[in-house]
Amino acid sequence: GNSVTQMEGPVTLSEEAFLTINCTYTATGYPSLFWYVQYPGEGLQLLLKATKADDKGSNKGFEATYRKETTSFHLEKGSVQVSDSAVYFCALLRTGAGSYQLTFGKGTKLSVIP
């Protein structure tokens, strides 16, 4: 079946450090891939997405590239800020057979310290 594996947290970085959160997936066919972010006390928000191989999603300085050959969608940011402190979820969308369910990883908690 479909599954998403992302690096375990928590991750603690100093402000302006480089961020990488690894995500790999297992799926049949060609899923769409997503990163969602959950700030404290808030719901999940879409951060970025990619719908086909070699697509790069980007938003708010974050980037991730859909790598079919390595089944990966790693999240990167060149310089993190305190306001980036949140839990990040990698997810894939399974389509077909009348359903569009998201499959999520377990989440990676990021803390950025001044």
Place this chain on the structure above:
Amino acid sequence: GAGVSQSPRYKVAKRGQDVALRCDPISGHVSLFWYQQALGQGPEFLTYFQNEAQLDKSGLPSDRFFAERPEGSVSTLKIQRTQQEDSAVYLCASSEGYGKNIQYFGAGTRLSVL
């Protein structure tokens, strides 16, 4: 415009009680999803509606869980005879519909079963 709204935000139930959780999707969104998020885990799919039709209920963990969306807008997730293992955050999401694969999430209902 308003996002996905869920109520109540918090619910405490005694073991064996029935509970009902409400979701108001974004106006005009035809697809609606329910997910369950246990503490420290990623959300897990429960069920999916397109308009009033429940097209996928493969994620419902037992026959104590029931969801409905009778007029194709507001949805209710009902849990009968609650058990301690039902304690989790229940997330609702909506999307524009067939092929529109960005799901927008509500803040969730945190259910605690004592």
